[in-house]
Amino acid sequence: MHSFDFNQVIHSSAGLFRLLNLHNWADEVEKTFEIENEEDDIFDLMRSHHLSHTIIMPSYRFQLEHSNEFAQKMNVGIQRIGLDTYITDSFKKDATNHFVESDFNITARFDKPYALLYSWDMHHECTHGLSGHQIRALFSKNQWTGMTSQEFLVAQSRCLVNSEQKDKLWTWLVDSSNDALTSVGFLDNSAIKVYTCKQGSMNEERGALVTHIIPLREVKEYKRD
Numbered sequence: 001m002h003s004f005d006f007n008q009v010i011h012s013s014a015g016l017f018r019l020l021n022l023h024n025w026a027d028e029v030e031k032t033f034e035i036e037n038e039e040d041d042i043f044d045l046m047r048s049h050h051l052s053h054t055i056i057m058p059s060y061r062f063q064l065e066h067s068n069e070f071a072q073k074m075n076v077g078i079q080r081i082g083l084d085t086y087i088t089d090s091f092k093k094d095a096t097n098h099f100v101e102s103d104f105n106i107t108a109r110f111d112k113p114y115a116l117l118y119s120w121d122m123h124h125e126c127t128h129g130l131s132g133h134q135i136r137a138l139f140s141k142n143q144w145t146g147m148t149s150q151e152f153l154v155a156q157s158r159c160l161v162n163s164e165q166k167d168k169l170w171t172w173l174v175d176s177s178n179d180a181l182t183s184v185g186f187l188d189n190s191a192i193k194v195y196t197c198k199q200g201s202m203n204e205e206r207g208a209l210v211t212h213i214i215p216l217r218e219v220k221e222y223k224r225d
Contacts, residue, residue: 004043013056021077028058033216060109071097115214123207132182132199146174152185172208
């Protein structure tokens, strides 16, 4: 990457959503928005923090309002392109299309569409081997943002569509968590899975992704008297 092109990111994000059968998501991110940072500053931010990917996401409120529709439509869309999803609230149960309604790190996402900056190798060693409670405390202490379940599913889909990564991945989705549960994302053999763990669960192999969120501002036209 040699620059950050906001319009190109919007175009590619909308194209991905349409490919995944999420046409209302595409319509939402294609509204007229402007980014609240200079493009050169975003490029410098991504370079300094080794963040290699960007997706424009609808507001978290929009995602909640269309949660069941998201799961159903995305399952259809992703199967059309030869992938598979498994969305559930327990690793061993049948898929339920259930997502944790998070109470953690969603303020900047809630009312506005936003740019999600991320990289699949941003697992700090200190995030491994922690429980859900501990991972939330660590992210809060360091003022880090992580990933939500919806972000993980969309971002992994794009990754696999573009043949960018096929290695096994197992990560806390700390920004889809509440006092009782923390979500987990899992990739294995081109199957993208999201499930939830009790807050006391921990595993030495599982860390958490560190991301950056940039809210967008809607551009409105005003009539002059």
